[in-house]
Amino acid sequence: MAGPERIEWRRSFPSRSLVTLAWYVLSAALACGLVRGLFADEPEVLPSGADNLLADLPMWTVALAAVGATPFVLAVVRRPRVGANHFALTVRPGWVRTLVLPWSRVAQVTLMEVGGERYLLVRLRAGLDRTGTNPAWPDQNVIRELSKTPSKRASGFDVAVRLRDFTGGPDGQLAALAAFAPDQVLIANHLSPH
Secondary structure, eight states: BSSSHHHHHHOOOHHHHHHHHHHHHHHHHHHHHHHHHHHTTOOOOOOOOOOBBGGHHHHHHHHHHHHHHHHHHHHHHHHOOOEEESEEEEEOOOOOOOOEEEEETHHHEEEETTTEEEEEEEEEEOOOOOOOOOGGGGHHHHHHHHTEEEEEEEEOOOOEGGGGOOSSSSSHHHHHHHHHHTTSSSSOOOOOOO
């Protein structure tokens, strides 16, 4: 989506999230089937007259599997997002929250390749300005993954988004953000041309 007032990167088809969801559904179905096979013949009431908790285990396993599917379903429905207007950079690195990062807090926006994968990295300014949304632990899953790589190229950045979650070329994506960024924001492309 583009316009004179704001832009938003077009998202790609959620194939990675759908594959992860399919693996979860398969694993959960196998676990539920195994529990049902082991405990389906349990009597509801023990010879002592007490309720048999093992008879309820298949039902609780299915309920737990359904609740466990929630983050995988949300990852398909709430896709990563990158957008901008003249006030702020808007980033949703995962399915949890959408961060509104005012340009006054953004120090650097960089495209970088780490471990064979391409990322958009955002570094925030240290200071007293706390407007917008502060990145918290759930918003930094991607940046935590990058910190585990041996190169440590992404150290010092606050938020990261995978470029494979979006369509279009990196040069056009970065140019669209640069059109809205003020001059004090460093915009850099550290991707090697393919």
